Amino acid sequence: MKKYIRVVGAVITKDNMILCAQRSESMSLPLLWEFPGGKIESNEQPEDALKRELKEEMNCTILVNDKVVTTVHEYEFATIELTTYYSNIISGDIYLAEHKQIKWLPANELFSLEWAPADIPAVKKVMEDA
Numbered sequence: 078m079k080k081y082i083r084v085v086g087a088v089i090t091k092d093n094m095i096l097c098a099q100r101s102e103s104m105s106l107p108l109l110w111e112f113p114g115g116k117i118e119s120n121e122q123p124e125d126a127l128k129r130e131l132k133e134e135m136n137c138t139i140l141v142n143d144k145v146v147t148t149v150h151e152y153e154f155a156t157i158e159l160t161t162y163y164s165n166i167i168s169g170d171i172y173l174a175e176h177k178q179i180k181w182l183p184a185n186e187l188f189s190l191e192w193a194p195a196d197i198p199a200v201k202k203v204m205e206d207a
């Protein structure tokens with residue numbers, strides 16, 4: 078059976094812009110765009126996993142707000158259950174420990190980027206909510 082992996086992603090907003098992060102060449106799904114976050118560890122609440130991942134990946138402390146959406150996507154390598162949350166940075170200057178680059182975009186420009194396939198429903202929901 079394919080691995081089933083629970084992942085959380087942060088839709089970080091500031092001044093009506095949304096933080097988009099590009100995966101690096103060395104990560105899985107290289108160079109695709111995503112919402113920063115990562116895998117939920119066992120016995121970890123999704124919101125706590127998201128706060129931990131943002132600290133590790135971008136050295137930021139975030140406030141996790143409402144859920145955007147949960148979707149399940151079948152990749153070749155695994156089944157990914159992705160849950161996204163609206164979030165705000167409450168402290169820390171963004172430092173990219175893993176990603177190639179970030180962009181802040183208004184919702185109506187999100188589809189100018191090539192997103193990881195699992196993110197498409199979340200991107201659409203964010204555009205609807207804007």
Ligand SMILES: Nc1nc2c([nH]c(=O)n2[C@H]2C[C@H](O)[C@@H](COP(=O)(O)OP(=O)(O)OP(=O)(O)O)O2)c(=O)[nH]1
Pocket residue numbers: 084085086104105106110111112113114115116117157159193194195196
């Ligand atoms: N973080 C994140 N991962 C995503 C998104 N969309 C998507 O398909 N993924 C996939 C990519 C990876 O296969 C998986 C998450 O892995 P990851 O590499 O970001 O997480 P991690 O930091 O916990 O992983 P690891 O390197 O510690 O193993 O989910 C997204 O929006 N955010």
